[in-house]
Amino acid sequence: MAEPNSKPNTTVFxxxxxxxxxxxxxxxxxxxxxGDFTAIDDLTLDIYxxxxxxxxxxSGCGKTTMMRMLxxxxxxxxxxxxxxxxxxxxxxxNLRAVNMMFQSYALFPHLSVYDNIAFGLKRSDMPKExxxxxxxxxxxxxRLERFAKRKPHQISGGQRQRVALARSLAKAPKLLLLDEPxxxxxxxxxxxxxxxxxxIQEKTGTTFVIVTHDQEEAMTVASRVAVMxxxxxxxxxxxxxxxxxxxxxxxxxxxxxxxxxxxxxAKTGEHAYEITYAEGVDPIKVTECEHEIAEGAKVxxxxxxxxxxxxxxxxxxxxxxxxxxxIDIGYLGNLSTYxxxxxxxxxxxxxxxxxxxxxxxxYTWEDTVWLGFRSSAGVVLSE
Amino acid sequence: MRRLSWFNATSLxxxxxxxxxxxxxxxxxxxxxxxxxxxxxxxxxxxxGELFRNEAFLDAAWVTLRVAVFSSTLATILGxxxxxxxxxxxxxxxxxxxxxxxxxPLVMPDVILGLSLLLLFIAVGLDRGMLTIILAHTTxxxxxxxxxxxxxxxxxxxxxxxxxxxxxxTPWDAFRSVTLPIIAPAVVSGWLLGFTLSLDDLVIASFxxxxxxxxxxxxxxxxxxxxxxPEINALSSILIGFVTIGVITxxxxxxxxxxxxxxxxxxxx
Amino acid sequence: MRRxxxxxxxxxxxxxxxxxxxLIVIKISLSDIALAIPPYTPNLDLSQGWAGIKDFLSQLDxxxxxxxxxxxxxxxxxxxxxxxxxxxxxxxxxVAYPLAYGMARAPDEWRPTLMMLVILxxxxxxxxxxxxxxxxxxxEGLLNQFLMLIRVIDEPLTILNxxxxxxxxxxxxxxxxxxxxxxxxxxxxxxxxxxxxxDLGCTRFQAFWLVTFPLSRxxxxxxxFLVFIPVMGEFVIPALLGGSQTLMIGKVLWEEFFSNRDWPxxxxxxxxxxxxxxxxxxxxxxxxxKQREAEG
Numbered sequence: 001m002a003e004p005n006s007k008p009n010t011t012v013f014x015x016x017x018x019x020x021x022x023x024x025x026x027x028x029x030x031x032x033x034x035g036d037f038t039a040i041d042d043l044t045l046d047i048y049x050x051x052x053x054x055x056x057x058x059s060g061c062g063k064t065t066m067m068r069m070l071x072x073x074x075x076x077x078x079x080x081x082x083x084x085x086x087x088x089x090x091x092x093x094n095l096r097a098v099n100m101m102f103q104s105y106a107l108f109p110h111l112s113v114y115d116n117i118a119f120g121l122k123r124s125d126m127p128k129e130x131x132x133x134x135x136x137x138x139x140x141x142x143r144l145e146r147f148a149k150r151k152p153h154q155i156s157g158g159q160r161q162r163v164a165l166a167r168s169l170a171k172a173p174k175l176l177l178l179d180e181p182x183x184x185x186x187x188x189x190x191x192x193x194x195x196x197x198x199x200i201q202e203k204t205g206t207t208f209v210i211v212t213h214d215q216e217e218a219m220t221v222a223s224r225v226a227v228m229x230x231x232x233x234x235x236x237x238x239x240x241x242x243x244x245x246x247x248x249x250x251x252x253x254x255x256x257x258x259x260x261x262x263x264x265x266a267k268t269g270e271h272a273y274e275i276t277y278a279e280g281v282d283p284i285k286v287t288e289c290e291h292e293i294a295e296g297a298k299v300x301x302x303x304x305x306x307x308x309x310x311x312x313x314x315x316x317x318x319x320x321x322x323x324x325x326x327i328d329i330g331y332l333g334n335l336s337t338y339x340x341x342x343x344x345x346x347x348x349x350x351x352x353x354x355x356x357x358x359x360x361x362x363y364t365w366e367d368t369v370w371l372g373f374r375s376s377a378g379v380v381l382s383e
Numbered sequence: 384m385r386r387l388s389w390f391n392a393t394s395l396x397x398x399x400x401x402x403x404x405x406x407x408x409x410x411x412x413x414x415x416x417x418x419x420x421x422x423x424x425x426x427x428x429x430x431x432g433e434l435f436r437n438e439a440f441l442d443a444a445w446v447t448l449r450v451a452v453f454s455s456t457l458a459t460i461l462g463x464x465x466x467x468x469x470x471x472x473x474x475x476x477x478x479x480x481x482x483x484x485x486x487x488p489l490v491m492p493d494v495i496l497g498l499s500l501l502l503l504f505i506a507v508g509l510d511r512g513m514l515t516i517i518l519a520h521t522t523x524x525x526x527x528x529x530x531x532x533x534x535x536x537x538x539x540x541x542x543x544x545x546x547x548x549x550x551x552x553t554p555w556d557a558f559r560s561v562t563l564p565i566i567a568p569a570v571v572s573g574w575l576l577g578f579t580l581s582l583d584d585l586v587i588a589s590f591x592x593x594x595x596x597x598x599x600x601x602x603x604x605x606x607x608x609x610x611x612x613p614e615i616n617a618l619s620s621i622l623i624g625f626v627t628i629g630v631i632t633x634x635x636x637x638x639x640x641x642x643x644x645x646x647x648x649x650x651x652x
Numbered sequence: 653m654r655r656x657x658x659x660x661x662x663x664x665x666x667x668x669x670x671x672x673x674x675l676i677v678i679k680i681s682l683s684d685i686a687l688a689i690p691p692y693t694p695n696l697d698l699s700q701g702w703a704g705i706k707d708f709l710s711q712l713d714x715x716x717x718x719x720x721x722x723x724x725x726x727x728x729x730x731x732x733x734x735x736x737x738x739x740x741x742x743x744x745x746x747v748a749y750p751l752a753y754g755m756a757r758a759p760d761e762w763r764p765t766l767m768m769l770v771i772l773x774x775x776x777x778x779x780x781x782x783x784x785x786x787x788x789x790x791x792e793g794l795l796n797q798f799l800m801l802i803r804v805i806d807e808p809l810t811i812l813n814x815x816x817x818x819x820x821x822x823x824x825x826x827x828x829x830x831x832x833x834x835x836x837x838x839x840x841x842x843x844x845x846x847x848x849x850x851d852l853g854c855t856r857f858q859a860f861w862l863v864t865f866p867l868s869r870x871x872x873x874x875x876x877f878l879v880f881i882p883v884m885g886e887f888v889i890p891a892l893l894g895g896s897q898t899l900m901i902g903k904v905l906w907e908e909f910f911s912n913r914d915w916p917x918x919x920x921x922x923x924x925x926x927x928x929x930x931x932x933x934x935x936x937x938x939x940x941x942k943q944r945e946a947e948g
Contacts, residue, residue, distance in 0.1 A: 073545055093548040106546035110564040119560075120550030154647045171550070391754035395766070398751030402773055402827060405784035408794060412787065421793050465662035475659055484666040486937050490877070492885020492929070494902045495922045498909060499673030502919070506676055522669040525662065555654055583777045586887055590909075600779050607892065611787045619780040626776040634768050 013223060014238075015048040022085070024049045024175065024207055025070065030079035032065055032231075039065040041231040042079070049174075052201050052208045054218035057228035057254075063211045066228075067177050070209065071100045084174060094123075099173040103180040105164035107152040113163050114139070114148040120171045138166040141200060158189050165197075169204060178210040182217060194220050215255050219243070227251045243304075245290075248383045252302040259308075259348050261301045265293045265380060273380060275301050278344030285319050287375040293382060303378030308350035308371050310338050312362050315372030322371050324348065326363060340371055406623060413616035421611075430617040440602060440618065447582055447599040450513060454520035455577035461521065462528025462577075463570055467558070469529065470536040471544075488526045496523060497590030504591065511593035519591040520584065524577030531576060535569035536562075568637070575633070579626070674926075681919035682712035692916050716920035725904065726921065730928070732899040736815065737883040740822040744830045744879050745872065747823055752834035752871075753864075756841065767835070774828040781825050782892050789817050789893070813895025821889040826882075830875040837871025838864070870943055877936035881929055901925055 015021040023046035032040040039062045047053045055063040068074045069081060072093035081088045083098065099120070107116050117138050121131045139145045142162040147155050152163065161181065168176055181197070182190045198221050201208050212218050218225045219239040226236045227250075235242060235251045246252035249260060261284070263277035273293060274283040284301055293299060314321050324340035327347070331354075338350045350371055363369050387395070413431075417424035434440060468475075469482055488496060500519045501511075509515055543565070547557035563570075585600040592598060599618075607615055683692040720726040755766045773781060788794045789812040796808040811817050841864060849859035887902035894900065901921065909918040 071545075071549055073548075093545070094551045094553055098549075100546070100549045102542040102546055104540055104542050106540060106542040108543060108546075108561055108565075119547070123551035123556070151647075153644060154651060156651050167546075167550070387754070387758060390750075391757050394750030395754040395758070398747070398754070399769055401747070401824070402769070405788060405824065406773070406776070406781070408788060409780070409784040421787055421790065421797070461662045461665055464658050465666075468659045468662065472655070472659060477663075481663055481666070483937070484670050486940070487933060488670060490881040490929075490933055490936060492882055492887075492902060492925065494885050494887050494905050495677075495926055498905065498918060498922050499677045500669065502676045502680055502915070503669070503673040518669060522665070525665070529662075579775050583779065585779050586906075600777070603779055603783070604888075604892075607783050607786065611783075611790070615783065616787075619777070619783065622780060623776050627772060630768065630772050630775050634764070638764060 016224065021048055023047060024084055026082040028080050030076045030081060032069065032074060033077045038231055043233060045226065045233060045236065047209065049207055050205055052198065052221055052223045054222035054225045055209065055211045055228060056215060056218040056225050057213065059213060061228040062231040063228050064179060067179055067209065067211050071098055071177055072096050097174045098177060099168040099171055100177040101164050101168045101179065101181050103183060105160050107160060107163055109152055112149050112151055113144060116163055117167045117170050119167065124171055134170060138170050142166040157184055161185060161193065169206065173206065175207045175209065178208060180212055181210065197221055227254060245379055246302065249300050249381050252381060257305050257349065259303050259305060261346060263299060263301060265297050265299045267295060275299060275380065278346065281322065281343060285375045286378065286380055289380050293380060297382060300381045301378055302381055303373060305337060305349040305351040307377040308373045310350050310352055311370045311372060314370050318372030319375035320373050323368060324371060326365055326367050326369060329365065340369065409616055410620040410623060413613065413620040415613060418613060430613040434614050434617045443597050443599045443602040446513060446596055450516050450520060450598060451578045451581035454517045454581050455524055455574050457521045458524035458528050458577040459570060459574045462525035462573055463532050465525060465529040466532035466536055470533050485526050485529050488523045489530065493586035497587040500587065501590040511591060513596045515591045516588050516596060516598065519587050520581040524580055527576050527580060528573035531573040532566060532569045535566045539565060677919045677922055680916055681716055681923045682714065683916050684715065685914050685916050691913060716916045719917060720920055720924065729899045729901045729904045733884055733901040736818060736900060737880050740819050740883055741876050741880045743819060744823045744826050745876060748827055748830035748834055748875065752831045752838055755835050756838035770828050770831050778825060779888060782821050782889055785821055785824065785893060786812065812893060813897060815894065815898050817893040818890055818898050821893045822883055825889065826879045829878040833874040833878065834868060834871040837868040841867055873939050877932060881932050881936065884929055885925055
């Protein structure tokens with residue numbers, strides 16, 4: 001879903017908007033079945049060179065199967081996969097210019113850090129005398145110089161993760177696959193490592209495809225995110241587009257926190273609709289709606305909690321205003337989430353920054369408050 | 384830390400006394416001066432001397448040793464291949480039969496195994512001798528090796544092999560440079576198991592040996608069938624001594640490796 | 653292709669040296685004894701083609717099996733083996749359970765040593781371990797000397813060459829086979845389960861009976877099969893300790909083969925023994941597979 005006014009240009013990296021760009025990876029109508037179970041269902045997807053592409057979805061959605069097909073551990077039941085224009089059917093893993101970083105890291109326990117990194121190089125056509133230079137380069141890149149002689153069990157989890165990365169990058173693959181690369185790290189280390197990964201991806205210019213179930217991770221690192229469910233890609237887009245303009249209830253609900261209000265749509269103008277969600281209250285006014293919606297269609301209005309303001313008095317500067325009662329307040333320190341019940345019984349979450357101290361807050365449990373949001377703040381979803 | 388209750392302490396003491404008493408008595412009486420095994424007549428090492436002058440025993444020991452080395456080596460190769468096929472081979476025609484043939488010899492009475500192998504050797508016209516014992520021992524030892532190695536392979540992280548393939552190994556290269564070094568301890572214990580089983584076997588060897596290839600257990604059996612002999616006590620003591628030293632060394636060295644590894648892992652944390 | 657070679661090598665070995673020999677045993681059990689080399693008839697003559705095979709098949713019969721039912725030596729031996737195997741499996745369990753339990757409850761740092769102490773006899777010669785009892789159980793043996801010394805008995809007890817000696821020998825030699833699976837089942841047991849049971853009002857013994865014992869069931873089953881199946885066909889122990897009084901089928905088979913040189917009858921004895929053991933062997937494998945799946 002490309003934005004209509006964005007043009008291919010040289011400063012922003014967005015090859016997917018360029019009709020002349022040749023994708024590095026093409027999935028063409030790929031289906032993968034394991035017995036009766038369909039892991040991937042008729043999937044078509046292009047991934048471009050130098051992209052940091054994230055496959056995001058709950059466990060069992062088929063994202064790992066897609067990655068294993070790229071690495072060559074599984075073959076598609078139907079359809080074809082091309083890498084760099086070559087059909088990959090029947091190319092065994094060891095002959096693909098693709099490397100993978102495993103979820104468990106899969107470091108060889110009997111080899112030192114140095115030998116783990118050199119493992120792939122020794123099996124490539126690289127001249128023997130160049131191998132040490134390359135290994136040392138990788139050790140420097142991942143800041144592991146001091147640990148070269150250690151065995152995998154003698155280093156920490158974060159260091160192991162970096163060895164796995166160095167090992168898979170050593171052969172300078174066209175494509176690097178990362179299977180939940182940060183899953184085994186604790187939260188703080190994970191955040192640091194995310195930026196390190198982006199940095200290394202930029203430095204080496206390798207195409208990265210990452211599989212993750214952690215939406216924050218996908219949003220942080222990826223140039224584009226594919227949201228998957230039950231073997232189907234629901235949406236492929238940049239992180240902001242996925243977050244701001246999800247194309248389905250599933251995507252809206254899977255990424256971040258969202259309020260979903262069901263109602264009936266009525267057209268009021270160019271790209272403008274009104275959504276009636278309850279009797280006796282004003283309908284929700286929506287503008288900037290890009291897709292056409294049939295008159296009277298059942299739709300879901302999705303709006304992020306942080307796009308709603310909570311006020312004591314009716315908000316003057318918001319197109320939509322609705323009154324409700326505070327049922328619950330979730331205090332998170334920097335933020336508070338208000339759970340507000342509308343007259344029809346619909347619950348709406350609104351997140352406010354705690355700009356002033358909590359004791360100065362004007363409203364609390366059981367208070368009646370106003371919720372306000374702009375007509376462009378949410379999206380209308382028909383599926 | 385837990386302490387032993389008197390009940391547990393008693394059952395351990397009685398249990399281990401029961402396990403070790405007969406062997407200790409046997410070793411003690413191997414140093415008995417008297418020909419009568421049950422009457423103590425002073426310390427002597429003369430039975431050990433007799434033993435080493437007994438050509439028949441020495442010959443049998445030499446046959447047994449060669450049989451054990453050959454059959455356990457062959458069994459290790461076949462058994463490791465069988466374990467690999469069983470755990471990693473995917474589906475193939477007759478896999479159930481194959482795994483049945485691996486597990487059945489573990490519990491099959493020796494008399495049946497021995498009889499059936501003998502009848503096979505006669506049917507194909509193979510003269511009984513060292514070769515037939517080696518073939519027979521290889522067959523049952525490979526099943527033990529397969530079980531030991533496959534239990535290691537089951538707990539083996541499959542992605543290690545995939546990583547090797549991903550980094551450019553052919554399947555054979557991946558097996559040789561990644562799988563084999565990691566399962567090596569299991570392969571070694573499989574070999575040791577096969578070796579001791581072969582050293583120890585009486586029944587199958589009796590069926591499959593020829594007149595020129597008497598093994599030590601056959602020799603011992605025919606000597607002790609009639610009664611107790613101090614020479615056999617001496618021989619048994621030597622064998623027990625070897626096994627004890629072997630097992631203790633092996634378990635101390637593996638325990639050391641485990642302790643060292645734990646310490647290193649803790650140092651990282 | 654390498655994969656095919658890897659499968660074929662152990663596969664064909666086992667077919668040639670495990671499966672085919674059984675078929676031969678079955679075939680010979682249907683043949684008749686003869687004063688010839690080999691000492692049975694008929695012999696398959698493939699040079700005569702299809703007629704040869706037909707002729708060969710027509711001469712096979714169930715006479716040996718009929719013979720086994722007429723001579724009561726055989727069915728008595730089967731029954732006696734069954735009784736000895738069942739009772740000695742139970743006795744081994746009774747001896748092994750407290751030992752395995754004590755090991756599992758012992759302080760952590762003792763356990764590897766205790767484990768090694770159980771494995772050590774397992775590695776040393778079976779024959780020697782059986783033999784070591786001969787000097788102890790004989791009429792003038794050490795046990796009788798000891799008992800007379802402390803004046804429990806006046807006359808030496810006859811233990812050697814009786815079924816009692818066989819039971820002692822079986823329990824002794826098969827003890828590690830029972831202790832190891834029991835120990836591995838008991839060791840996994842979480843101590844807090846017992847505390848929870850006591851907390852909920854069980855006495856110590858009830859906690860054992862209602863929690864520990866059911867949870868060690870897999871170990872008990874595995875251990876019993878590991879003892880019962882090989883004991884059914886045991887030869888060495890009855891031969892060395894049982895004397896002429898103890899009838900066991902393994903010994904009968906041995907004598908039929910080596911003393912009487914009646915190969916067809918020995919084969920028939922083996923076929924029936926195998927038929928008896930097929931059910932426990934299959935059950936044992938199921939149990940093992942189930943456990944492997946549960947752990948894997």
